[in-house]
Amino acid sequence: MTNIAVIGGGQIGEALVSGLVAANTNPLNIRVTNRNEERGKELHKRYGIVNLTDNAQAVDEADVVFLCVKPKGILDVISEITATLDNNSAQSVIVSMAAGISIGAMEENASAGLPVVRVMPNTPMLVRKGMSTVTPGRHVSKEQLEQVKELLGTVGHVVEVAESDLDAVTAMSGSSPAYLFLVTEALIDAGVNLGLSRATAKELAVAAFEGAATMMQETGTEPAVLRAGVSSPAGTTVAAIRELEESGLRGAFYRAAQKCAERSAELGKQ
Ligand SMILES: NC(=O)c1ccc[n+]([C@@H]2O[C@H](COP(=O)([O-])OP(=O)(O)OC[C@H]3O[C@@H](n4cnc5c(N)ncnc54)[C@H](OP(=O)(O)O)[C@@H]3O)[C@@H](O)[C@H]2O)c1
Known part of the structure; x- marks a missing residue:
């Protein structure tokens, strides 16, 4: 079973979790972090996910790590979790849902060789009618990209696009x-x-x-x-x-x- 970490249980984080759980992902394989403990408890009650406040703990042995914090927090979160990801037994993939933060900037803040996928989602994910585009960074294998597409596919459509198209994609979906x-x-x-x-x-x-x-x-x-x-x-x-x-x-x-x-x-x- 794939171990999933969702950093930031806001609108997009919750939309993703709700879709994954509705698509029969075991909630015990989904760790969700929040700074606000009440929010974490609420998500645990609603979906049965594992509720944590420590991002490094959440990504320990995670296969796929979805970053669902606001764009300004993305690079700090990557710096916070990268050492743990390095020690995981299998290679973890970081999937950023943030607008505007380039793959290059994320790769620079992560340990060398860490696979990063950039996603532009939208909120209809909440009702499993999302539209997500995926753009793989240079260290992402074909299998890892397929795995990410499969997970996002449980909450809607998935299309692969070039990073240079992402400003237009933001306007479109x-x-x-x-x-x-x-x-x-x-x-x-x-x-x-x-x-x-x-x-x-x-x-x-x-x-x-x-x-x-x-x-x-x-x-x-x-x-x-x-x-x-x-x-x-x-x-x-x-x-x-x-x-x-x-x-x-x-x-x-x-x-x-x-x-x-x-x-x-x-x-x-x-
Ligand atoms: N909403 C959309 O329609 C949409 C569409 C496309 C892309 N996106 C992208 O999706 C990402 C999330 O957007 P959103 O609308 O879901 O934002 P949001 O509702 O504000 O959710 C972000 C969540 O992350 C939590 N958080 C912040 N820093 C954290 C940290 N260090 N560790 C753990 N949790 C943390 C926030 O909690 P606090 O209350 O503690 O700050 C909040 O619950 C953004 O990067 C955005 O660009 C959003």
Whole structure:
């Protein structure tokens, strides 16, 4: 059985743990660390994981170590655990979920030769619908990369990308659940404006988006073709689409993705 350590049980750490446990990983093989003891107890109660506060202890004999702390804490955590990883009987792999921290910077802070994988996850991991990209560092073997992909695959889709694509990936999948939450919020308000109760508007909007996302995923059909399929000539949908286009929706997404990628690049330089 693979021994897993999750350093930092925040949003992404919990999403990962919840998916792994739902996919039948034995929670006794998952050690989760938190600085805050109450948070650790809460995660233990919810998932049955091994709750620790000592990062070095958590990575002792761990096969895969997921770093789920904020980007500014990543290099310090690597320095804290690298000696223990060196003494493990099998070669451990570090998997960083942090935005902006390069593989080179992580490899420099770890002992020579330590395998590092950089991942860009997203929060739908919590419901096993995550989108994670993986980028292996130079010391990662094919088997180790497969193992990491397999673990992440229990909580959603996994795609391998080049490190140079990661700012764009952050704009596309890391941050984009928030864009969709915003669009959903706006549609609910619009429904309330039309006289629906907030609860009904929410139920209709969320189900419509879930259905549309499932259609795109399961049919593989281009979104433009699916949209044309619900746009009858001179009909209701095309009237709404014209308003959205004239309000600059498409341009707003171009600009938002650009800003997101720029911010990701900026954070990486800090
Ligand atoms: N959230 C997203 O949608 C998203 C998307 C893509 C990538 N990411 C990446 O995922 C990583 C985690 O993000 P998040 O949103 O999950 O952040 P978060 O909710 O703040 O979680 C980080 C957790 O790590 C704990 N922590 C901090 N330092 C620690 C240490 N030295 N040892 C053990 N635990 C420690 C924090 O606890 P304290 O309360 O003690 O600080 C907190 O519970 C980030 O690097 C981020 O770039 C997040």
